[in-house]
Amino acid sequence: MSIEVTLLGTGSPLPNPDRAGPSTLVRAGDATLLVDCGRGVVMRLAGVGVLPVALSAVLLTHLHSDHITDLNDVITTQWVMTTAESPLRIFGPPGTQQVVDAVLHMLTLDQQYRLDHHADLDYRPAVDVTEVGPRDTFDVGGAQITVHETDHRPVTPTVGYRIEHDGAAAALAGDTVPCTGLDELCANTDIYVQAVIRADLVKLIPNQRLQDILDYHSSVEQAAQTAARAGVKKLVFTHYVPPLMPGQEDEWRAQAAAHFDGEIVVADDLTTVTAD
Numbered sequence: 001m002s003i004e005v006t007l008l009g010t011g012s013p014l015p016n017p018d019r020a021g022p023s024t025l026v027r028a029g030d031a032t033l034l035v036d037c038g039r040g041v042v043m044r045l046a047g048v049g050v051l052p053v054a055l056s057a058v059l060l061t062h063l064h065s066d067h068i069t070d071l072n073d074v075i076t077t078q079w080v081m082t083t084a085e086s087p088l089r090i091f092g093p094p095g096t097q098q099v100v101d102a103v104l105h106m107l108t109l110d111q112q113y114r115l116d117h118h119a120d121l122d123y124r125p126a127v128d129v130t131e132v133g134p135r136d137t138f139d140v141g142g143a144q145i146t147v148h149e150t151d152h153r154p155v156t157p158t159v160g161y162r163i164e165h166d167g168a169a170a171a172l173a174g175d176t177v178p179c180t181g182l183d184e185l186c187a188n189t190d191i192y193v194q195a196v197i198r199a200d201l202v203k204l205i206p207n208q209r210l211q212d213i214l215d216y217h218s219s220v221e222q223a224a225q226t227a228a229r230a231g232v233k234k235l236v237f238t239h240y241v242p243p244l245m246p247g248q249e250d251e252w253r254a255q256a257a258a259h260f261d262g263e264i265v266v267a268d269d270l271t272t273v274t275a276d
């Protein structure tokens with residue numbers, strides 16, 4: 001298989017014991033790519049036998065806390081398991097350097113404890129940040145990655161990543177409503193991973209803070225319409241709001257199937273999808 005996508009965390013900011021925060025692993029050629037670093041990401045990586053030292057790069061879609069909250073764990077665990085200084089590469093929208101600098105600052109005391117304690121550890125965490133924007137392209141381990149603009153306003157900038165290898169393509173969209181950039185990101189991809197909300201259910205919840213999320217996330221129907229318009233083969237759901245409970249999968253799938261006749265994957269943590 002040329003691209004393999006594993007949903008590490010399919011949760012959202014709403015705490016759920018069975019769903020870690022948003023993060024997805026993409027393996028393509030020699031590249032092992034971590035997209036976002038939500039709650040519990042290092043535990044879920046361990047669940048598929050991947051340690052942070054094995055990551056080729058981290059790709060951040062945006063800087064909302066649910067997508068970066070465990071970036072500190074990725075950075076520290078990578079650092080303490082390296083045997084020589086080897087920078088962790090992080091790509092993300094403008095603002096990523098500021099976040100990484102702050103995370104490293106937060107960890108200053110921890111770093112000093114470890115430097116003082118381990119004679120063979122004589123370097124601080126090395127992190128190599130590249131801030132990216134729409135239409136930027138770069139290569140990691142033989143995988144070609146293209147950055148596309150998404151629409152998660154008022155949060156800005158936000159991006160999605162199109163990852164291509166050996167004739168296959170996967171779109172990692174993050175949090176976004178339908179937009180031109182999203183259509184370009186998804187065009188003719190084998191796999192399209194989309195954060196989704198059930199707008200019909202959220203509207204029933206008498207809580208203004210939840211009502212506020214309706215205007216900057218794709219509903220299940222909108223994700224399906226994007227997939228159909230873009231000629232996607234497999235539509236993969238993640239980041240469920242409200243949290244998807246066992247037994248509800250068919251209902252979520254049926255809502256999408258009304259608009260998209262390709263394969264629909266209602267993913268749980270550690271669900272793996274491959275490009276055929």
Ligand SMILES: [Zn+2]
Nearest residue numbers: 062064152175
């Ligand atoms: Zn967000």
Ligand SMILES: [Zn+2]
Nearest residue numbers: 022064066175
């Ligand atoms: Zn989110």
